[in-house]
Amino acid sequence: MTESLSTILSDKSVDQSLENEPVLTLEKVHYHVSSDEEVLSIIKGCDLSVQLGEKLAIVGRSGSGKSTLLALMAGLELPSSGEIRLLGQALSQLNEDERAKVRAMAVGFVFQNFQLMPSMTALENVLMPLELFQMPNAEQEARKALQRVGLSNRLTHRPSELSGGEQQRVAIARAFVTGPKILFADEPTGNLDEATAGEIQTLLFQLNDELKTTLILVTHDNRLAQQCDRALSLQNGQLRG
Known part of the structure; x- marks a missing residue:
């Protein structure tokens, strides 16, 4: 690579390079898991193109492979082919550290089970990604995110010491605090009661629209x-419109 990832993923560079290009593409992506007895195909030839600023939902039953597909999109896993x-x-041309840097600099995550550090306060959880890259005014930005x-x-x-809804709010603040270009959300309201889920849903889309983030949720x-x-619906390992 002739340019550093930091340069490539700067706000200006990303905006210019993706102005007329998809922010995410999948080309004939397959993913399978092998055991001694069989090869289990989870994702089967998925193609997808997502534009900058788009909000995309991928729906499917539990066990249909939605979370696996999300992990592939984020580079947490690599496809078997495609x-x-x-x-x-x-992503196949980046090593593990480079893929992690792409995620850290330009990707946010919201998970069903919140994924907060239990020993850290709400402020410390939101501070973590800011301090990782020594971003300026980190504590001020974390406080603003939690206020938001x-x-x-x-x-x-x-x-x-927080309710489920409050924990998810902390997770959302942490996801958005770095100003990500793309946000992956895995069943973000799955562990919440109906009333709280509605509040979190409203908050997630409101912040997404304000910050013009690309949102992909399963x-x-x-x-x-x-x-x-x-x-889109994920059925038998394939995406259908």
Whole structure:
């Protein structure tokens, strides 16, 4: 690579390079897991193109491979065959550290089970990605992010002292605090009661629109999917419109 990832993934560079290009593409992506007895095909020849700023939902039943597909899109796993390009980068051509740097600099995550550090306060959890890259005014930005999600009075509370909805708000603040170009959400309301899920759904889409982030979420909730620009169904390992 002739340019550093930091240069390639700078705000200006990403915006210019992806102005007329997809932010994410999948080309004939397959993923299988082998055991002594059989080869289990989970993803079977998926093709996909996502534009910058688009909100895309991928729906499917539990066990259909949605989370696996999301992990492939984010470079957490590599496909058995086919190619994935994320933010202009062919993930198969990057080593593990380079893929991690792409995620850290330009990708946010929201998970069903929140994935907060239990020993850290809400503020410390949101600070973590900012301090990782020694970003300026880190604590000020983390406080602003928590204020934006309605938790300015819970900064010093640890996850065990927060409700499920509050924990997801912390996770959303952490996901958006670095200004990601693309946000992956894996069943973001799956562990919440109906009323709280509605609040989190509203917050997620509101912040996404404000920051002009590309949103890709996987869900079994058709009501959540209907809030997106486009919804695809994952059936038998294949994406269907």
